[in-house]
Amino acid sequence: PSFDLAGSGCAGFVLGLDVARSRAMSGGKKVLVVGVELLTRLMDWSDRTTCVLFGDAAGAAVVGPTGEGGGELLTFTAGTDGAQAEILGLEAGGTRRPFTLEGAQRGEHKDIVMKGREVFKEAVTRMAAASREVLAQAGLGVENLALVVPHQANLRIILTLQKQLGIPDDKLAVNVQDYGNTGSASIPLALWEARKEGRVTRGDLVLLTAFGAGFHWAAMLLRL
Numbered sequence: 612p613s614f615d616l617a618g619s620g621c622a623g624f625v626l627g628l629d630v631a632r633s634r635a636m637s638g639g640k641k642v643l644v645v646g647v648e649l650l651t652r653l654m655d656w657s658d659r660t661t662c663v664l665f666g667d668a669a670g671a672a673v674v675g676p677t678g679e680g681g682g683e684l685l686t687f688t689a690g691t692d693g694a695q696a697e698i699l700g701l702e703a704g705g706t707r708r709p710f711t712l713e714g715a716q717r718g719e720h721k722d723i724v725m726k727g728r729e730v731f732k733e734a735v736t737r738m739a740a741a742s743r744e745v746l747a748q749a750g751l752g753v754e755n756l757a758l759v760v761p762h763q764a765n766l767r768i769i770l771t772l773q774k775q776l777g778i779p780d781d782k783l784a785v786n787v788q789d790y791g792n793t794g795s796a797s798i799p800l801a802l803w804e805a806r807k808e809g810r811v812t813r814g815d816l817v818l819l820t821a822f823g824a825g826f827h828w829a830a831m832l833l834r835l
Contacts, residue, residue: 620823621762622689623795624670625831628819629687631674641675646795664765666791670799682813685832686748688741695733695826734768734828738820739775741830745818749832753777757815758805762822763787763797772820784810795823811835 616623616630624646631642647669654662674684738761746752753759759778761769766787773783784801793800798819805811813835820830 619795619825619827619829621764621792621794621797622821622823622825622827622829624798625687625819625821625829626689626827627795628672628674628684628831628833629689629829631672632684632687635675639676641673643671643673645669645671646797646799648794648796650792650794664792666793668790668793668796668800670796670803672799680813683834685816685834686745687829687831688744688748689827689829690737690741691828692733692737692826695729730764731768731771733826734762734764734822735771735775737822737826737828738762738772738830741828742772742776742818742820745830745832751816751832753782755816756782756818758782758784758802758811759818759820760784760798760801760805761820763790763801764792764822781810795821797821806835 616627619626624644627644627646631644634640634642648665649667650665651667654665656662742759746755753776759773759776759782761772761784763769763786766785769783769785769787772778773780784805786801786804787797790797790800798821802811802817802819811817815835817833817835818830819833820828822828
């Protein structure tokens with residue numbers, strides 16, 4: 612069986628890891644978590660404030676029993692503030708405004724709506740708080756981490772989060788300048804690049820943190 616976590620937007624991969632952990636623990640089998648986006652198909656190309664920000668990508672991880680010495684998903688938190696739903700998302704296509712032919716002709720179901728100033732404030736605030744929470748759950752601090760992998764929304768959000776959490780440059784994963792905002796694929800893509808470059812290895816502690824439409828946010832501490 613499979614199911615979709617698309618409603619959580621860019622936070623979907625981190626949320627998916629927690630769902631996969633629960634399924635794997637209850638059933639003893641492996642779960643494939645996939646974050647895939649074709650965001651350039653959702654762009655209003657006349658809106659230069661959004662169309663230049665996004666890219667297409669995919670990333671995946673297998674979650675399941677590993678035996679001794681394997682990786683571990685340690686702590687997790689997530690939340691949603693529906694009062695902020697209007698600042699980031701799609702105008703139509705959900706239960707409040709279902710898909711219609713007329714709406715499709717107007718592009719309501721595909722053009723991303725984003726209020727930049729409000730998104731910036733909520734993204735930094737929520738990701739910072741969620742990151743502190745998962746570290747506190749584990750009794751750890753930023754100094755114990757090998758790497759922090761935030762959702763690659765834009766460089767300003769990432770660098771402001773870095774400042775708030777006191778993350779050293781060598782412990783921060785950033786690749787938004789290469790791929791743009793690739794939504795739920797951004798975290799697995801950035802983590803894969805860091806692993807390929809030798810920045811992290813088996814046994815390292817890594818913090819993932821993200822936000823997305825809804826308004827959703829999530830953070831997870833894991834050991835590779």
